[in-house]
Amino acid sequence: MRFTAAAVIIAAAWGGLYGSAQAQATAQATAPATAPATATAPSVAVVSIGSAPQRITQVEGITEYRLANGLRVLLAPDASKPTTTVNITYLVGSRHENYGETGMAHLLEHMVFKGTPARGNIMQELGKRGMNFNGTTFYDRTNYFETFPANEDNLTWALEMEADRMVNSLIARKDLDTEFSVVRNEMESGENNPAQSLWQRMASTAFDWHNYGKSTIGARTDVENVKIENLQVFYRHYYQPDNAVLLVAGKFDATTTLAQIQRIYGAIPKPTRALSVTYTQDPVQDGPREVTVSRVGDTPLAGVLYHTAAGSHPDAAAISALSEILAGTPNGRLHKSLVQGKKAVSISPWNFELAETGYVIFMSELSKDQKLTDVRKVMLDSLENIQKTPITDIELRRAKASLLSEIDKTLNDPEKLAVQLSESMANGDWRLFFLSRDRIEALTLQDVQRVAQNYFKESNRTYGQFVPTKTPDRITPPAAVNVAKLVENYQGRAALNEGENFDTTPANIEKRTLRSSLTGGMKLALIPKKTRGETVSGTLNLRLGDEKTLFGQAITSSLVTDLLLRGTTQMKRADIAAKLDELKTQLSIAGGGQNVTVRFDTLRKNLPQILDLVRDALRNPAFPAAELDMVVKENLAQIDNQRNEPQGLGSQAIAQAMDVYRKGDVRATLSFDDMTARLKAVKLEEIKRFHAQFYGAEHAEFALVGDFDAKAVQTQLQTLFGNWKSKARYERLSSLPRNAKPGETTLQAPDKANAFYLAALPVALKDDMPDYVPLVLANTVLGGGVKSRLFDRLRQKDGISYGAGSGLSVSAFEAVGMLKLYAIYAPNNLDKLKTGVREELAQWVQDGVTEEELKDAKKSLQEDRKISRAQDASLAAGLASQLNTGRTMAFTQQVDAAIEKASLAEVNAALRKYIDPAKFLHVYAGDYAGASKKAAEKQ
Structure with a gap:
């Protein structure tokens, strides 16, 4: 309702902290424990209860309270979710910035993660606890949120942390010196996006005076030259309880939590300064x-x-x-x-x-x-x-x-609702x-x-x-709105029904899972349970063909999946889209090669119709010629876009270098030119022939989690897919081993402000081998979480990268894995990047992981796994994968146990066994020629 999906992505790119416990990485750093505080408010450890919170209103299960110091508190309990989200919104954004201080609100968002006198680097502390978190800034507000497995310790820590950094953040010069270059790297990443660049220019052209015409990330010169004193004044002025709204959503005890909030936040005095109202407005535009x-x-x-x-x-x-x-x-x-x-x-x-x-x-x-x-x-x-x-x-x-x-x-997603x-x-x-x-x-x-x-x-x-x-x-022009009067007597409607308190331990999940098979061969894993809003999530995987029959069919197989929701013999594409909106359902079909994956999120009452629709899309596609033409053009446009993008160039170079399959094999990597040529040559008859030959459900897996009738679902699935068989034989394609390709490759991406680094090293590892868990833990220390060495070196210490880390992927079937490193940076920082990565890799292997690092990695990894099991869509996907590998949640429990038991000696032994820094392939993609030219011009 606020933005379309495209604009949300762009807004996040300009204003986000880029901090997620699963995907992003920060590093271990020494906490500035002795640095002086810049805020004047007392430590939040001082308790002054004062008057009880005032209950303001309640709408649809959300209750608002007001503390004596002006803090607004929203409580949105939902016992059906095993996670809790704490979100604090400060009513300050780029709209409130003065001349010469553009980007200050966003820069401050970064700075408050640097710590307080009472605690160290907050980003690292969040990563250590495995919390999903972020901070974002936009025109009118700045917000911070953390999502974590529900328990009193996590909630108390999050509430105390947010209260502490509200008034006691260091906002120190030494942190600003490195962080402003990180923000500059974020600017450069945004400048690589054509749509984002055009948006910024259009907004600045449309507005004459209002700050909505300025990008939230700010002017480069303002960010680079901001005075620390100005930033401190801005912080003390706006980061106060009377300018904040605290929201707690998900699973928690409302009475206990409100008392905690009063204890923690009631100690912060109400400021004596008055907040001014912004008054600049553009005149009515008088021409195009x-x-x-x-x-x-x-x-x-x-x-x-x-x-x-x-x-x-x-x-x-x-x-x-x-x-x-x-x-x-x-x-x-x-x-x-x-x-x-x-x-x-x-x-x-x-x-x-x-x-x-x-x-x-x-x-x-x-x-x-x-x-x-x-x-x-x-x-x-x-x-x-x-x-x-x-x-x-x-x-x-x-x-x-x-x-x-x-x-x-x-409304059915506490974290999404909070944001x-x-x-x-x-x-x-x-x-x-x-x-x-x-x-x-x-x-x-x-x-x-x-x-x-x-x-x-x-x-x-x-x-x-x-x-x-x-x-x-x-x-x-519309008249100004008196919002307080507008919502004064607003009551809303009845709150959504809450779901059950579902235990997400592997043992309980396995106990609640109903496994069976249809007569035709499809395997089922069902977990019926009560959910908030009667939601249900499903995953269906189809397995197709073999090496011989799929040869030369890579593009055709992908196009078939692209077209399945673009029209059936019963419904046109527009009808399908309208039906999904009517049924309040998200449905996607994707895949290529041997695999087709269907995912959906819907409601209990609409599940039968969605299953019918999935059956119609899979079994009765119409393959309209006009839609094929559009899909081909869309794919060609995406390929053209990647040809000059540093990330696209780097990823393509790594994939081709590590390719071990002959040309035409469905597993082989296609070049941009090969993809383009094949897309332009594809015929509608090929699409129809592929579907008729390969599609069927005898080698399929279906998992469903949420509010549904298991017996009714099984009966319907038998009717829809029980007799659906493929004409082509299925045999799983194994992954072939890959050899290391040590070396460096430099690729030119002209006129791109941001550069991309990617490195890869094959590892002969399978996910049930004894070394798997130790190497996963070692990777978490290097760059697999928000508390990692690569992120600490490249962002926190050197201040050259907005995002950096590593990822380890392995198979459940063959000992074929890959360790990859990545980072974004400015092209003129290439030498610093090479030095940082080289030194961190050498020290990682030579000195190994420390006891403290291993302890933090274990906690972070386990918290990530708990959160994944707490999400119904993620759980459904995992159950479907287990059906394919022949495993149960017992294997998940074994991995959890292995994480806890892994010793420091085992982790370092696995690290040195599989990782040789000299064997990595490093790829650097960016405008290095342009960077050299600019450097020469400055001289």
Whole structure:
């Protein structure tokens, strides 16, 4: 509702801390325990209970309280989730920054992870505890959240940590010296993204004075030259309880938690300073504007921006609906005229609902042979002439279904709800989330037609250059919204039913799992249980063909999966999309080669219809010629985009260097040119022939977790798939061993501000071998978690990388594995990167892992595994994988036990047995020629 998916990705890229316990890495560092505090508030260890929290309101299971110091507290208990999320939102973002201080809110977001006098580096502490966490900054707010397995110790630590860094963060000069270059690396990573670059330029062109026209990441010169004193003042002014909203969601005891919050946060005094209200507003735009961004690349983009109303205004609901109606896929008007009309590859809406006047962008992606002039004409005609082709009832109903489906999914996910409520808080009040839903439900054709005609007009457009006009046709600006009065008596509706308190230990999961097989051969693993909102998640894997029959079919097999949801003999693509929205279901089908994977998240009442739909998509695809043409163009555009992207170039180089299969083998790596040639040559008859020959369910696995009737599901699955057999023989393709390819490869990526590093070393290891767990733990120390050596060296110490780490992958069938290292960095820091990686690898192998590192790695790894088992979708995928390997949760329990028992000697022995730093293949992709030229010019 706040953004489309594309815009969420872009916003996160500009404002996120990039900290996730599963995927990102930080490092072990010495805590600055003796550094002086810069905040004036007392330590949160001082307890001053004061008056009891005041209960403000309750809406749909969420209760708001207010402490005497002004802190707003939201409690959203959900006993069915085995995890707890703590989210704190500060009502400060880039909108509040002054001249010369752009990027300060985002830079401060990074700095508060550096520690307080009472605790060391907070990012490392979060990683040590295996918590999923992040910090993000946007126009109107900054938020931080942690998700962890529910227990009192974790919750108390998280609450105390957030209270401590609220007023006691060090914000020290020595930390700023390294962190500003990390932020600069984040800037450069964003500048590599064509859509992100175009968005930034369009926003700065559309706004004359308002800070919404400035990127949240800030100006490079501001970030590099910011005074530590200014940053400290900014911190002390805004990071206070009266400017914060604390939310606890998931599994916890509300009474105990509220008492804890009062004990911890009640000790912080209410500040005496007054918060000023921002008042800068742009005048009504008085003519069309235009901007052009010229950079190296292969993917043309066209965008149109219109100023809209604030997120709290009633018009915002209509803008959300119009975004779906005009640019949704596959039912949007622009999708039909541009994508289906073969003028563009894709179209997406980016709807920014903000505290003050917002805006919406419609963005089109083109292939190299499509014309921007054609797209411009179609986009402007479609957007600014809606009075000639009014919105229809079916268009509005489909848009509502899509938006409301997404809201329902958010309500069923405590972590997602916590983050989404941050956006509503930034707009004035958390209850706006529910009020917006109600407004969407109440939308009429008259509403959306009026809003479209008011905002989507030439004088309010930013597409290109400014053009004077004699007869300005300006919008009618909406009146300011009194949010407090708006939500004063809002009650909402009944809270969702809670699920059961499900024990996620391997033993209990195995006890609750029902395993069986259909008469045709499909294997089943079912876990029926009560869930919040009666949700259910499923995974279905199909296994196809053998080495001989699949030879030369890599591209064909992938295209078949791409087309399965684009039309069946019973339903067209648009009908399928509309049906999924109506059933509030997320469904995907992906794969290639031997494997096809179906994943879905739905509701108990809709499960039978979804299973019928999956059966129709798998067994009765229509393979429309027009859709094949679109899929081919989309794939070609993606390939063209990767040809000049450092990450795409590096990944392709590693894959080809490590390839051991003959050309044509379905397991072989295809070059960009080979993929392009094969895509252009594919025929519809090949697609149909592949499906008819290979698809069947006798070698399939199906896992379902959530709220459902197991007996009814088994009966339905037998009817849908029991007799479905493939015409082609299936035999699993084994993975062949790979030899090390030591050396270095440097690839040029012109005009790219960010560079990408990737290294690989084959390891002859299988996941049931004695050395597997010890090597996994050793990798966790190197770069497999947020507390790791690579991340500490390249980000915390050297300050040259926004993200760095390592990953170990192995097979359950053959002793064929791979250790990979990665990092992003500026091209001019190539020598520093090489030195850092070389020294860390040498020390890792030579000196080994320490006892403290091993202890932290064990805890982090076990917490990750617990969180994975707590997510129904992840659990379903894992059960399906077990059906394929012939394992049960007993194997999971054995791995857990092996992690706990692993000794330091075993870990270091495995490390030295498998890892030789001299045998890595290192690939560096970036604009090194450009960096050398700039360095020479400075001299």
